Amino acid sequence: MSQHSLETLSSSSFDIVIAGGGLAGLTLARQLRRAHPSLSVLIVDREKGPLPEATHKVGESSVELGSRYLETIGLRDYLVKNHIFKFGLRFFPGGGELPIHERMEIGPAQEPIVPSYQLDRGRFENDLRRMIVEEDGAVFLEGVKVENIELGTGGERHRALLSSGEMEREIDARWFIDATGRSAVLRRDLKLTRGSGHTAHSGWFRVKGRVDITAFSPNDKRWTEAAWAEHRWRSTNHLMGNGYWVWIIPLSSGNTSIGAVVHEPPHSFDKVRTLERTRAFIQEHEPRLYEILEGYEVLDFRTVKSYANNIARGWSADRWALVGEAGAFVDPLYSPGTDFIAFANSFTEEMIRADLAGEDLEVRARELSMQYRSLVSGSTDIYRRAAPVYGHPRAMHMKVYWDNFSYWSYPCQFYMQELYRLTGEKLTAVSLVGQRYVELSNYVQKMLAAWASLKQERPKGSFGGMPHFPSVLIDAHMNLRNELSPDEALEYMRSQLVLAEEIVSEIAIRVAFEVGDALLDAWIEQSELKTFNLRLSSARIASEPLRGLARRRALSEIERDLERTLGRGESNSSEGAVRERLAHLIVDDLGARVVQ
Ligand SMILES: Cc1cc2nc3c(=O)[nH]c(=O)nc-3n(C[C@H](O)[C@H](O)[C@H](O)COP(=O)(O)OP(=O)(O)OC[C@H]3O[C@@H](n4cnc5c(N)ncnc54)[C@H](O)[C@@H]3O)c2cc1C
Structure with a gap:
């Protein structure tokens, strides 16, 4: 679907090059083109579309801040039509062995006033790839890898090699943005990764069809006749116990995302290393959910070890920036991934605005990096000691x-x-x-x-x-x-x-x-x-x-x-x-x- 290929790219020079077209890169391209239509934006992703629905990526549940960000870049109507209006976050701490209605349920009883959404990431990224080209005028290349990045210093332009396998091409840009997710090409090259003091791991999979938590206890009237019973499935439901939680997230493609998060201590990465182990963990700690999932076809499995990190800095007066997971990641409880995309993308837009206005970039880069680091570390504190609280x-x-x-x-x-x-x-x-x-x-x-x-x-x-x-x-x-x-x-x-x-x-x-x-x-x-x-x-x-x-x-x-x-x-x-x-x-x- 991309408008351009390496062969047909009419220019090799851009104002902004974004490496990586995941949620962070795609939304940033849209945001920048809307805020600064005179700037040329090239965005490059190594994966060719169409991307698979349901099984593409995690980052499916959004909360107030991230949802507001998506709305401010003109996606509200799109989200309402194509994704699921979320019924807030819902928690069931402790009692994994009990029927669901005997556990404590923490969550909204009414539709939340400030909206948020459940996102099918494959569907969303396919649509964003089209929108940023057709509606926003960004240049998008798919199936192309960004390699050999040479960052310019002072007033120099940045250079990078683009490779499609069959062809290579060098490009240059005034701004270079790393949005390559966990590949984190710049963060790794520049040794900017910092620990966060939080060790937790996750294994997740999608199942075919809808998993409705209200149907877990069909015979308990208090549970099934609660005013919000018919809406529970639209929540991000968290089944929790000491040092772990399991998410259940509905996707607009009709499927359901299931993931286990374990804190270390008390649990090691081994518990979620493979699909079999993740299922065994669920069987041991959440046997009721395990039984229900036995009736579903599993569509995929992914895992990530020690997902949390901070960064030394994310913005430079030399006009580069790190956004999305190419920067920092905190923790998925409370779904703040898209929030941090909102922060980093908006900080990047602010740097580019300051650049256009001829302002001092040194000070801005320092201030924004410091703000971001504080937001990440302050936010990580919420999760770092939480293992016993989950049970x-x-x-x-x-x-x-x-x-x-x-x-x-x-x-x-x-x-x-x-x-x-x-x-x-x-x-x-x-x-x-x-x-x-x-x-x-x-x-x-x-x-x-x-x-x-x-x-x-x-x-x-x-x-x-x-x-x-x-x-x-x-x-x-x-x-x-x-x-x-x-x-x-x-x-x-x-x-x-x-x-x-x-x-x-x-x-x-x-x-x-x-x-x-x-x-x-x-x-x-x-x-x-x-x-x-x-x-x-x-x-x-x-x-x-x-x-x-x-x-x-x-x-x-x-x-x-x-x-x-x-x-x-x-x-x-x-x-x-x-x-x-x-x-x-x-x-x-x-x-x-x-x-x-
Ligand atoms: C277990 C877990 C659960 C999560 N749950 C949630 C949640 O419920 N809600 C939420 O908001 N967030 C959640 N997140 C966070 C969410 O996944 C991230 O915020 C989001 O996916 C990051 O998007 P991104 O664009 O930075 O990275 P990605 O989506 O990974 O995109 C990076 C892109 O870069 C491309 N790429 C990589 N290297 C190159 C290269 N050299 N050249 C060209 N392209 C390249 C890749 O193909 C990819 O498309 C979760 C994270 C984890 C670990």
């Missing part, structure tokens, strides 16, 4: 509350309000807010991991949805629809940070009461609570035994929001023990912390 229903529920609140309040707003375009002091002000979110998030992850490993529990068939309106969590989600100026956005993030401080304090108090006197010291030590820069309200601790109206009156808006969402926690620890062990954090007046 602990109520700790996972708390994690989902916090992770959603912080995701919607900081990275989503940072991207959606285009704060990456800020520079100098304004960018520093935003970064300071981001740093505190990361710090708070680390506290939450440590407290929950320690609770989950010290005091395991089995699920009781229950539903943990989003709180009903009005709620600070729902507000954070709805506010994604707002358009704010940079100053308004900073103001908003700071006001959300005040709420975030209180949410984390409330999580600390709830978990302190959960663990019980005998485990309090171990929990404090394992979660490193002594090092936390956090304030806990004395009044909140005093209100723990209250019930009914007296309790509702005593709790703050945030404390009530968590209680309405998570239910009342167990008061296993005595007030005296909590006060004594957490004395260094307890204050009479919580006040508001202000990050300037």
Whole structure:
């Protein structure tokens, strides 16, 4: 389908060359041609189309930030028509041996307000290959490999050899973008890969036909007659246990993607090295799913060892950039792959805009690389210690509350309000807010991991949805629809940070009461609570035994929001023990912390 071949390519010089036409490269080509129609864009992929539907690649579930990105490059109508409108993320932590209706279900009960999509990657990339040529005027070469890249320095142009097997051709460009996915040609050449401190592996396959999780327990009325029962299949469903989770993602081609993710420790790559081992792992940990999958034809199998990494830098004043998995990858839980494509592609567009405007590229490249590295490492912290939490229903529920609140309040707003375009002091002000979110998030992850490993529990068939309106969590989600100026956005993030401080304090108090006197010291030590820069309200601790109206009156808006969402926690620890062990954090007046 490509308009050009190596033979018919009319020019050897381009403004921008993108190596790799996966999701990152294709969307970047579209974004750049739309933002800067005067620039010539060549995009080259080694694979010839048409690409297979269903079995092409992972990266099938998108969330709010990545979906917004796809919409901003004019794909909303296309996605609605050709892919699946997603019914949010849904988690079933712990209890793999139980019938599904006896597990805890965490997920939306209603259609999410801010849309996201389930993507069939083969179908999407086939369509994007056509669209970027026909609608956007990019030049696309398929079945052609990019080799021998010579990066120019200073004002020099970059050179690369294109090879189709039968023919070779040299091209040059002002900008060179590496979008070669895990081949990561530039990252490897320039030795830019950095560890992320997170070791996890995955094995995945697609099965023919739809796997509807509601049909797993056809005889339980509470399960099958829930208002959202008929929509569950459109969610990204996660069946979870200690150190692992299994995804079930529907594809618009009518098939289903199944994948197992294992954290090391406790599980090694060996568990997902082959299809047989991945299936054996599912049989051992998720026997109900295994039985159901036995009735399906398996279409393919892929695996990836130790998928997470960070990078030293992703943008250079010498006019090259790394996007998509050619840059960094965090973790697939919460489906943030497309989010990071949105960040890296938009940072690249910002660099090219600055280049056209004659601005100082050194500073921009440094700032954007730093922002990206912080976003990757802050995001990785969410997963690094999460292994025990995946098997602990109520700790996972708390994690989902916090992770959603912080995701919607900081990275989503940072991207959606285009704060990456800020520079100098304004960018520093935003970064300071981001740093505190990361710090708070680390506290939450440590407290929950320690609770989950010290005091395991089995699920009781229950539903943990989003709180009903009005709620600070729902507000954070709805506010994604707002358009704010940079100053308004900073103001908003700071006001959300005040709420975030209180949410984390409330999580600390709830978990302190959960663990019980005998485990309090171990929990404090394992979660490193002594090092936390956090304030806990004395009044909140005093209100723990209250019930009914007296309790509702005593709790703050945030404390009530968590209680309405998570239910009342167990008061296993005595007030005296909590006060004594957490004395260094307890204050009479919580006040508001202000990050300037
Ligand atoms: C286990 C797992 C699960 C995931 N699940 C999700 C999810 O649910 N949601 C989500 O958003 N993300 C998910 N991701 C991440 C997602 O897969 C990536 O974000 C996305 O696929 C990256 O796209 P890309 O364009 O960077 O790379 P790719 O899609 O791999 O594209 C790279 C392209 O470069 C081409 N190429 C390579 N070398 C050359 C060369 N030398 N010359 C020319 N062409 C070349 C290849 O043919 C390929 O088409 C997941 C990742 C993993 C590991």
